[in-house]
Amino acid sequence: AQKVTQAQTEISVVEKEDVTLDCVYETRDTTYYLFWYKQPPSGELVFLIRRNSFDEQNEISGRYSWNFQKSTSSFNFTITASQVVDSAVYFCALNRDDKIIFGKGTRLHILP
């Protein structure tokens, strides 16, 4: 069965600190896609990144970076020099066939 685990329910850090959100997934497929979404306090769901199972290169976008490791079935998300605007719930998701399954999310508080 496919599964996405975000073990960190809630994290609080002080502004400008770096923070890593963990995502561990389970799948028997060799071809799959992983995603991260952000849900700010306003409630909308914002797409951040998609990664396919054949591309293990790390990706950086500004202060955001993602580390994909097939050997440990992990797709972790790091925010460098966090800002108050990064406060949100972050979801990791896994695509298999026609479905996209989400983890339970990590609520991130950035304290000023």
Added chain:
Amino acid sequence: NAGVTQTPKFQVLKTGQSMTLQCAQDMNHEYMSWYRQDPGMGLRLIHYSVGAGITDQGEVPNGYNVSRSTTEDFPLRLLSAAPSQTSVYFCASRPGQANEQFFGPGTRLTVL
């Protein structure tokens, strides 16, 4: 381009009432999905569709029906509302199996 639209934004029902949550997209996406979001549970897949005339069950389909008569519309029906269906409902669409999803703004449903 309105993207994914959902109506209503808020709804209060009494136990046993029926209603339909509307979802429409104007991006000609084949794939559409319905999720519910409950505190601590993340986003759980209710039903999904891979094209007009094709629907399938997700993780939590009980108590909900869907149909997909056109590419644009994917309504979610609650035949006999129960308090356990109090939740925030999100509709999403994507062009194909490997793509990221675009989400609507959500419908907050309360069942008394």
